[in-house]
Amino acid sequence: xxxxxxxxxxxxxxxxxxxxxxxxxxxxxxxxxxxxxxxxxxxxxxxxxxxxxxxxxxxxxxxxxxxxxxxxxxxxxxxxxxxxxxxxxxxxxxxxxxxxxxxxxxxxxxxxxxxxxxxxxxxxxxxxxxxxxxxxxxxxxxxxxxxxxxxxxxxxxx
Amino acid sequence: xxxxxxxxxxxxxxxxxxxxxxxxxxxxxxxxxxxxxxxxxxxxxxxxxxxxxxxxxxxxxxxxxxxxxxxxxxxxxxxxxxxxxxxxxxxxxxxxxxxxxxxxxxxxxxxxxxxxxxxxxxxxxxxxxxxxxxxxxxxxxxxxxxxxxxxxxxxxxxxxxxxxxxxxxxxxxxxxxxxxxxxxxxxxxxxxxxxxxxxxxxxxxxxxxxxxxxxxxxxxxxxxxxxxxxxxxxxxxxxxxxxxxxxxxxxxxxxxxxxxxxxxxxxxxxxxxxxxxxxxxxxxxxxxxxxxxxxxxxxxx
Numbered sequence: 001x002x003x004x005x006x007x008x009x010x011x012x013x014x015x016x017x018x019x020x021x022x023x024x025x026x027x028x029x030x031x032x033x034x035x036x037x038x039x040x041x042x043x044x045x046x047x048x049x050x051x052x053x054x055x056x057x058x059x060x061x062x063x064x065x066x067x068x069x070x071x072x073x074x075x076x077x078x079x080x081x082x083x084x085x086x087x088x089x090x091x092x093x094x095x096x097x098x099x100x101x102x103x104x105x106x107x108x109x110x111x112x113x114x115x116x117x118x119x120x121x122x123x124x125x126x127x128x129x130x131x132x133x134x135x136x137x138x139x140x141x142x143x144x145x146x147x148x149x150x151x152x153x154x155x156x157x158x
Numbered sequence: 159x160x161x162x163x164x165x166x167x168x169x170x171x172x173x174x175x176x177x178x179x180x181x182x183x184x185x186x187x188x189x190x191x192x193x194x195x196x197x198x199x200x201x202x203x204x205x206x207x208x209x210x211x212x213x214x215x216x217x218x219x220x221x222x223x224x225x226x227x228x229x230x231x232x233x234x235x236x237x238x239x240x241x242x243x244x245x246x247x248x249x250x251x252x253x254x255x256x257x258x259x260x261x262x263x264x265x266x267x268x269x270x271x272x273x274x275x276x277x278x279x280x281x282x283x284x285x286x287x288x289x290x291x292x293x294x295x296x297x298x299x300x301x302x303x304x305x306x307x308x309x310x311x312x313x314x315x316x317x318x319x320x321x322x323x324x325x326x327x328x329x330x331x332x333x334x335x336x337x338x339x340x341x342x343x344x345x346x347x348x349x350x351x352x353x354x355x356x357x358x359x360x361x362x363x364x365x366x367x368x369x370x371x372x373x374x375x376x377x378x379x380x381x382x383x384x385x386x387x388x389x390x391x392x393x394x395x396x397x398x399x400x401x402x403x404x405x406x407x408x409x410x411x412x413x414x415x416x417x418x419x420x421x422x423x424x425x426x427x428x429x430x431x432x433x434x435x436x437x438x439x440x441x442x443x444x445x446x447x448x449x450x451x452x453x454x455x456x457x458x459x
Contacts (some may be wrong), residue, residue, distance in 0.1 A: 097449035108427045
């Protein structure tokens with residue numbers, strides 16, 4: 001009897017994000033020096049946060065090309081987060097200042113072309129802000145889940 | 159058609175420049191196959207300077223040729239520009255693509271150029287309804303930088319305010335995300351990925367465009383929905399804060415995608431956020447090459 005139950009369990013599709021609107025996948029592009037360490041701190045402190053997020057580490061927010069965001073949407077992400085060092089804290093002195101300029105305009109462009117701006121988020125999370133990371137991820141996930149399921153756009157493959 | 163006074167002045171300047179050896183090439187306009195068309199012409203010999211001409215049909219932005227290696231090899235170049243085209247020359251100087259010392263700018267006072275589809279019906283007079291949208295918002299009827307200036311004999315462009323340039327932008331801004339999405343999906347669906355917008359743009363000078371890079375392949379090269387949207391977004395983004403609004407991309411587009419609605423919107427946003435307008439000052443740093451600690455920060459948590 002028990003064996004059967006186990007088999008049934010196996011036949012269930014493996015649980016992973018991005019398949020439907022109730023379990024959306026979120027991509028977080030983070031910088032190596034601040035946000036990644038912040039997320040690491042959240043992990044080592046055993047804080048729990050939504051598992052919808054997939055973290056992609058890059059050297060700096062200045063390295064995060066707006067193309068990455070578009071690519072993430074194209075590959076089926078429901079939300080994209082870009083996070084890096086607070087202004088003044090950049091490991092490379094000014095990468096985050098440059099990216100702030102970039103994203104201020106890129107965000108406008110995305111919105112203008114019909115992307116729901118609730119689906120893109122930017123944040124500054126330092127290496128000591130594990131709490132902030134957890135709350136940003138949880139809030140963002142809730143927001144994405146509350147969006148209408150068919151909230152796709154021209155960058156999403158039909 | 160006989161030479162106008164403007165033409166004569168223009169030809170004399172070009173002739174002098176070529177004879178004295180100050181430049182080895184003059185890029186300008188010549189009369190086209192009919193009265194309503196002008197075509198670009200490349201003059202290397204002083205005796206050919208008589209071909210040069212200018213009229214409200216000179217719609218092309220000749221600054222586009224400055225990015226080409228086969229033109230660059232001439233070294234010192236003279237170029238005939240309208241106010242809008244001249245901004246492209248400035249932007250190229252700002253971005254160290256050309257040197258101010260190597261270029262002689264023959265600036266034309268321009269009161270607007272006539273839309274080609276209207277010109278083909280025989281329109282030869284500059285009027286509010288006949289010119290491109292860019293001419294209605296033009297603030298540089300006289301180029302901001304020039305070595306020679308030729309004043310216009312054409313009557314000034316009179317604006318009544320009845321024709322609203324780039325009215326589509328406001329309309330789009332007031333739409334919901336879904337409506338905007340539907341609008342652009344329909345427009346980008348037409349795109350055939352010919353990249354005419356890129357080729358016609360004086361500021362798209364990368365020798366290898368992002369769309370041609372295939373390791374990794376960021377943008378789908380076949381003409382399908384998401385790839386088209388990606389291409390048009392990235393093209394516009396790479397030009398934001400740089401586009402000088404000459405409108406050549408839109409004019410070159412064989413399927414009439416209203417690209418200037420995106421370009422102008424970006425120019426407007428960049429101006430609102432950073433107070434920067436492209437191509438006005440050759441000594442200014444490009445807007446995305448610098449930053450300020452007090453930049454707009456409201457959208458970041």
